[in-house]
Amino acid sequence: MKLNRRQFVVSATSALAMPAVLRNAYAADDIKFVSILDQSGGLDIYGKPMVDTTKMAIDEINKAGGLLGRKVDLKVYDPQSTIQFYTQFATQASAGDKADVVHAGITSASREAIRPTLSRFKTLYFYNTLYEGGVCDINNFCTGSTPAQTVEKLVPHTMNKWGKKVYIVAADYNYGQITAQWVQKYVKDNGGESVAVEFFPLDVTNFGPTIKKIQAAKPDMVMSALVGGAHASFYRQYAAAGMNKSVPIASTTFGVGNEHKLISAAEGDGMICAYSYFEEIDSPANADFVKRFKAFAGDGAPALNELAARSYEAAYLWAEAVKQAGSTDRAKVTEALRAGLGIDGPSGKVQIEPKTNHAVQNVYLAELKDQSFNIIEKHENQPPTDTLLVCDLVADPTQSTFKFENGLKAAGIDI
Amino acid sequence: MDLLVSIIFQIVYVIANLALISLGLAIIFGMMRVINLAHGEFLMLGGYTVVVATNNGVNIWIAILILSPLVVGLIGIIVERLLIRFLYGRMVDTLLATWGLSLLFIGLITSIFGASTATTISPPLGVITIGEYTSSGYELFLIGITILLLIAVFLVLKMTTLGLVARGTMQNAEMASALGVSTSRIYMLTFGLGAAVSGLAGGLLAPITGVLPTIGTVYIAKAFITVISGGMAILAGTTSASILLGAVNGVVSFVTGPTLGEVALLLAAIILLRLMPRGITGSIFRKSL
Amino acid sequence: MKRKAHTVLETRGLSMHFGGVHAVDRVDFTLRENELRCLIGPNGAGKSTFFKCLTGQLNPTAGDVVIRDVHVAGREPHEVASLGVGIKTQVPNVFDGLTVEENIWTAARRWHNAKRAQTLTSDAIERLKLGDIRSTLVGNLAHGQRQWVELGMVIAAEPWLVLLDEPTAGMTHEETARTADLIREINHSATIIVVEHDMQFVRSISQHVTLFHEGAIMMEGTMEEISSDPRAREVYLGSKA
């Protein structure tokens, strides 16, 4: 991480120089950082690690003297996997707490519920989940990876390795639908064939019929964009039918809910996934990050995935922007972020792309072995090409829409 | 041909699955007129029993077949003594109390184990081959054990004193108490039995679906619909409703995909309840168990 | 007087079977206007089942029920009642959570506007001497009082045909006597069928009695005729022994 050393020293000395009484008096002047992430209900498998790493980031920032000489006060809300609480807590954070920044949202539904509110109350908003892409909002920084970034690398690699016939299974909602479209596009671009696309409601646990269909279709590989706890059953049942030996799986979603720890080594071995972060990335920065996290979260520390790492990095991205802007003012921080600001985090370099407010980031491919990922490829500085097709905030900074809300076709992308 | 056989196998499995997740609920509902909304969590607790036991080195078969029904059965008895027994005859109140129980269990398990739990168990028993198609041997085992479980419950209800008295109590509680039968004890044991069967089902499903604190919510609606469609008779109701709904779900899933499969199951249940408001066994097989 | 001969209720071959049990078996029954008819018989004779077929609470297996030229067999109870029939069932069948006044008002309001319903309610309360308890919840009343409330509901609706199933069950001696007076009074304006166990009570009100036995009508006649008939005596004594 590239902490600005000069500023660090300045703020640290100024904090020390200040009498203790005065420092306490400044508590009301704390910088307010609000995190709204599900910690109960069905989405808590994603939300809990994200909250843990956010806490760690803020903790580190404060230990290093805070920002602009002020302490960063983290407030965490648990919307309990219901949309209505997202809206409520976003309103509370922006209009009530007068938060300087809000990091929030896991599903696109939750992001879309709070994005207008945060825009209206002029509260800076970070969304740190990998998602289907397409948000075009001057106030909203989307730091997660999008399908074009990961699928573009994952599809050719796995097709070269396994074969040209691809069977696609995806969760039946906007993310799954759009990801499936990108997969189909890249399969075609690489001279392959998508033999079938099947969508699964998020509460399906019995994949028997589909496994039989896959056996009948005889594809070379399965591409999975399944999501959530219920869908984890797919990999178990697939392995139980002996299929993981004959038709391997690649996935754009497996592992972000730490599914690789939920299924056994025998069931998961050989799967290939693509994300902008894996706990197993071999770099000093990451080794240090993982070590610090284990120390911070204690014995029950969850496995780290893109969502968790990106939540940590996004907190630093924002902190860095605040330092550069010399203020927590939304316009100034936004300007600093959009000036091509980047940090070196555990995943490598993460930089804001000003046309989309999305992140240019590294993408890694990894193969699962014994419940952990072995990195097999690294692609640096991948731009959010999908969102770039529909969004140009440099040309028109007043935009605040989710272009892919109604699918790719409605956004004018024909693939 | 191979495809047909393997599709039929799959549909039988769907049916068995439905019967397995519903039976515990059916016992408690049929015998005691208690709709147990914590049923899904009993299944979940069965799954956690297996995971915790195997992580501590217990043999997976012992964990599934002995520990999960034992632990959850005991939990059921405790719950009955501390909560349900105060609420007999107050259907809506038991509904709410068991709903509270369901939230409590989810909260408790999340607090203890976290939102997700590492498991290393995988379905034992390898793979069976039907021509070009393969299925899980464990699925075959599940079909077998569901049939055995149905027979076992039948024997308990038909042959044992507990079963006889319990059936008497469920027909007419007052007459049973007039005959000097302790209805309180019978209710306790029945609830325990229902919980144990749910626990066993949860344990059996753990290797194939995994465990999460919130997994119960996936099961409860389906189990609920199966039991109500079946009607009051525990075994005949569960079996007939599972066959009907499972077949509808299985066939439609194959033809159109999982989305409409689930919808077809629910629609079949609605039409059934319109035609037979008291469930299948309210109209036919009335005298059965 | 020619109206008196007019038939207002008739059953033809009315049968009600429960599985193999013929609770009511091919009963032909005729009731004329302004009659006060008692249906008697031992337990299980089928008179209550017959009664329930008349009120629509049971759907007869076969046969027909005609009330004032309307075929009502198999119709819903409310359709029977809509013909202007007042019904009181065996168990006190009242609205426990409502007050005495509200109970009776609900009955009267079905037929009349709010003002007239209020008048009828007050009248019924006065006639039945329920004034002291008019604002009490019926669920809090004693068994006999609940019977009175139900009678009040029947009166307040001003029916032309009244069907009563064991109106004196659970009543004290005095209450029974008052009920007898009341039934005679209702009879001035309405035709009545009473199903009853209490022979003394039947004797005190009835002109004409129908004796049920084993699901069929055994005989019809005045109370004197029936009580002097050896077969009828056997039926009753047999059942009592």
Add this chain to the structure above:
Amino acid sequence: MRELREMKATWIIAVFGILFTLAGPSVLELFTIITLAQVIGLSILALSLALVWGFGGILCFGQTAFFGLGAYAYVIAAINFGGSSWAILVAMLVAAAFAAILGYFVFYGRVSDVYLAVITLTVTLILYSLIRRTSGPEYKIGNALLGGFNGISAPPLNYPWDASAFLFPEQVFYVAMLALIIAYVFCSWLVRTHFGRVCVAIRENEDRAELLAYDTRLYKLGIFTVGAAIAGLGGIFFCIGVSRVTPDVFSLPQSALTIIWVIVGGRGTLIGPILATFALYYLTSALGSQSVLNTNLVLGTILIIFVLGVPKGVVPAISDLMQSRRGRKALRARERRLQRRRPSSTHNATTTEGAE
């Protein structure tokens, strides 16, 4: 006399409601006012179930079906009409029409209580499943895509028949409170009309009502339909408050919560469930702002304590308490009632069993 007193209570409560509405924006913070819109929507839902269940005796487990349909119908209509005024009417009509059809099947099929609860719940779950399966671009009604799991963003309220003039949060709050107060007074009035009193009589004893020549099916259908329209109204304000409608409106937890509000507030009162909704909503959201205790753990415990300790609900429990203080007379009467009830209720139970 009793009714007059009760209607007076209604007006008193309504006046309090109006005072709260007027004072709200100057007393409360802006964000509270904004979130109140969705809570008001939920309390209208609770009110509708209080009417249907508490007064009509219909244990409708799926009241959220009408709530959710109202919300979806509003959003779809508002997107297509380009304004919210007609959409509100459409939403209430859709909810009522759906209830009328469902109610026709259920009541005219003479479905018993338990099964009625289950059927309504099943219908809700079917809607939940169906709407979650509409994420593809092919699922659209007019200009509105259904959006599946992600739902649809809800157009804000506008001035009547002027689609370009959106209401400010305070104004939305006024409108929502007005709707709640009108719905409350309407329900209070309704249960005192002939229709409402017959519905209460049917709740008490359906057979007797039949024998008094009331077509009970029609009355139940009537109150069910009215309740559904009110639930639909609640759905409108809920989705405006959330700014989005998602399939969650049909979910099992939402259905159960609705019942919990009515239980906690008390059956047989209208204001109880409304207050319970506000109280429990703020409890759950307060639980979401802390991270010490697991939310489910706390909610589950509260629910169990309530069922065991205050089974009648808060409002009836308080009025009982006040009554028992009024003198021993009332207490004695209740004891007598209990003594008598026991034998007679078991008697009833056995006879109905026998009749089946």
